[in-house]
Amino acid sequence: METLPLSLLNDFLYCPRRAALKIVEGWRAENKHTVLGDIVHEHADLPGYEVAKGIKLLRALPVFSDRLGLNGKCDIVEARSQEGQSGLEPSHVGSYKSLVPVEYKKGKRRQFENDDAQLCAQALCLEEMFKLPVERGAVFHAESKRRREVVFTPELRTLTEEAIKQLQRLLALEQVPPAEFKPACEECSLFKICLPRVTSQPASLRRAAAQLFET
Numbered sequence: 001m002e003t004l005p006l007s008l009l010n011d012f013l014y015c016p017r018r019a020a021l022k023i024v025e026g027w028r029a030e031n032k033h034t035v036l037g038d039i040v041h042e043h044a045d046l047p048g049y050e051v052a053k054g055i056k057l058l059r060a061l062p063v064f065s066d067r068l069g070l071n072g073k074c075d076i077v078e079a080r081s082q083e084g085q086s087g088l089e090p091s092h093v094g095s096y097k098s099l100v101p102v103e104y105k106k107g108k109r110r111q112f113e114n115d116d117a118q119l120c121a122q123a124l125c126l127e128e129m130f131k132l133p134v135e136r137g138a139v140f141h142a143e144s145k146r147r148r149e150v151v152f153t154p155e156l157r158t159l160t161e162e163a164i165k166q167l168q169r170l171l172a173l174e175q176v177p178p179a180e181f182k183p184a185c186e187e188c189s190l191f192k193i194c195l196p197r198v199t200s201q202p203a204s205l206r207r208a209a210a211q212l213f214e215t
């Protein structure tokens with residue numbers, strides 16, 4: 001099974017075509033949302049750790065799951081150590097009593113299924129790596145500076161694992177699915193590459209439009 005980047009799950013739940021355009025055809029593009037997202041991640045992207053109020057904050061922690069075929073990184077993992085353990089090594093299995101992944105997002109405090117599933121996938125990776133249940137995480141919204149707790153319920157875990165399987169199936173086909181024009185398209189960084197208003201039309205209309213440009 002091919003190992004997929006964790007962030008692609010977020011793309012897939014935003015729009016399957018977006019995930020396929022990125023991984024099958026290799027498209028990347030920036031818009032104001034991706035640039036703001038990069039700025040928000042600047043600090044969290046620096047690997048290392050710091051300690052705040054007795055909690056170790058592991059930054060840019062690489063994570064993986066062999067079972068799910070995923071790899072990626074967690075922006076921040078809040079790690080509480082076992083009694084008498086310093087847990088200095090981030091990969092030291094058994095040194096932590098709890099781990100809480102925190103994902104940084106650029107927007108206001110809102111709830112998105114794709115963000116929650118991405119965070120849940122991080123938790124599944126941490127559980128496999130550290131042999132420890134990870135029950136909750138948080139999304140930190142930079143614009144509102146609010147933190148939203150996410151509980152990894154059985155429903156969210158099922159949704160996440162099911163989405164990972166669907167993503168694996170989609171990518172095994174090595175095809176980009178047709179566009180479906182929707183409000184989210186306006187904020188998508190691949191809008192100008194995807195051209196959803198045109199590519200969501202039936203094939204006959206797309207052919208007619210192409211002929212118009214050819215004449």
Ligand code: SF4
Pocket residue numbers: 014015016017018021179180181182184185186188189190191194195196
């Ligand atoms: S523009 Fe719309 S259809 Fe195209 S990849 Fe983005 S979200 Fe998907």
